[in-house]
Amino acid sequence: MLPYRRIQALTAEREVAMSSNIEALILDLVEWVAKEPRPYADVMDAWRTSCPRLTVWEDAVDRGLVQREATAAHGVIVKVTSLGRSYLAAHGRMVASAGQTSAVAPASVAASPRV
Numbered sequence: 001m002l003p004y005r006r007i008q009a010l011t012a013e014r015e016v017a018m019s020s021n022i023e024a025l026i027l028d029l030v031e032w033v034a035k036e037p038r039p040y041a042d043v044m045d046a047w048r049t050s051c052p053r054l055t056v057w058e059d060a061v062d063r064g065l066v067q068r069e070a071t072a073a074h075g076v077i078v079k080v081t082s083l084g085r086s087y088l089a090a091h092g093r094m095v096a097s098a099g100q101t102s103a104v105a106p107a108s109v110a111a112s113p114r115v
Helices: 004-035 042-045 054-063 084-091
Strands: 066-071 075-080 093-095 100-101
Touching: 004 042, 004 054, 004 066, 004 075, 004 084, 004 100, 042 054, 042 075, 075 084
Parallel strands: none
Antiparallel strands: 066 075, 093 100
């Protein structure tokens, strides 16, 4: 049997690994929605899960990175928020806006002198 402290350490390691996995998935979700607004049903088909420890969609909404919006023409759509765009830029991810797409260069590349 493992000592109690070892069990605590293993649990903490697992939670850190799960947290970094969820963070990467949240980035993927926000980037996907930033490319173009998506129908809510499509987002739910792709990102909803019944796993209580994998809360990608819920975390993105709770953090204000994406939002639902009712439209007359397309029903409920999911759009990235300005906070979501900032989140993507801070992590060097693709940022899209109204049909235009631009890559965000990492700070080390953006700061390097041009020759």
